[in-house]
Amino acid sequence: MKKRVQQRRALAKGDRFDGEALLFPELSENPWPAAGMKTADSTRARALAGLTTLELCAGAGGQALGFEQAGIEHVGLVELDRHACATLRLNRPDWNVLEGDMAAFDGGPFKGVDVISGGLPCPPFSIAGKQLGTKDERNLFPAMIRLVDQVRPRAVMIENVRGILEAVFEDYRLLVADELKKLGYQTGWKLMNASDFGVPQLRPRVVFVALRRESAEHFSWPEPARFNPKTVGEILYDLMAANGWKGAKAWRNTASEIAPTIVGGSHKHGGPDLGPTRARQAWATLGVDGLGIANEAPSADFAGVPRLTVRMVARIQGFPDDWQFSGGKTASYKQVGNAFPPPFAKAVAEQLKASLHSTLRVRVAG
16 A cells, blocks of 8 residues: 555655556556647647536636637526626626636536536645635635536546645545546546746646546647747837837846736735735846736836736736726726636636547547
């Protein structure tokens, strides 16, 4: 038993055990390679239509947009925050937005949907949230497992903060995996960065995937893009110069790196600023005042260090400029700051789609 535990921990770190190939690969927390299956291109994504998803904790729609761009249709989006629900309805009036608590949500009517997706609350596993884990009332992994049992989708994709991969939560991760294994799923956790998929931001996120065993062998994680993301100055220059600010070009040259992690705050804490002291210091090196969020771009004669607007932050997160946010500045900024960047979500969704269609092709061929 001790040897199996050592093997399991080595697997979780991607190591070998005792110089030999690892046994019990089913115990790995990440059984899939990071390469081997190329991301489906847009033409193929359109051709392989017909998959559906039920999204949990949909927020302002970052992950939903990524799934939509991958050609996966939403049959329902569950979200508790009224401002986020209003945002979803504002941008996609045809989406079935279900406002309410996921913990009390009945998934019965959605039985047979292809994918359950979502971004479960991060504070239970984040440093800012004090990493209370199972003791945190915002931990919705048990609710997710209940809904997977009800719906029995072919795949599950959940996004969370990197803190969930820390050693203190190892037993809990294994518990989640074991519960889904009982339901017939192979699971894996993968730490990736939004900047690997063209997002101009250092935003590490953990993606949890569960696939029914017949699809698991066809899945691989998305490969990083072959190009570097634009810098903050490059991506925001036109917005900074929108009111004729004379210092915009000089600022563009100063903002010559990608952004630090956008911090949105929780429902209990946080406001419209760019995060704690360390984050604000990182923004300062890019010529950005992180103490607040501006209502508009700098005026022509503005002097000093500019602040970002909600629209600027949304662009850094990978939202298209026509995506609107409902509510005041604080509510809008929290929606943007807590979002899963659409290009990141799209990359993983395309891999899920490819694996599920590969399963169908094998069945037809057989």
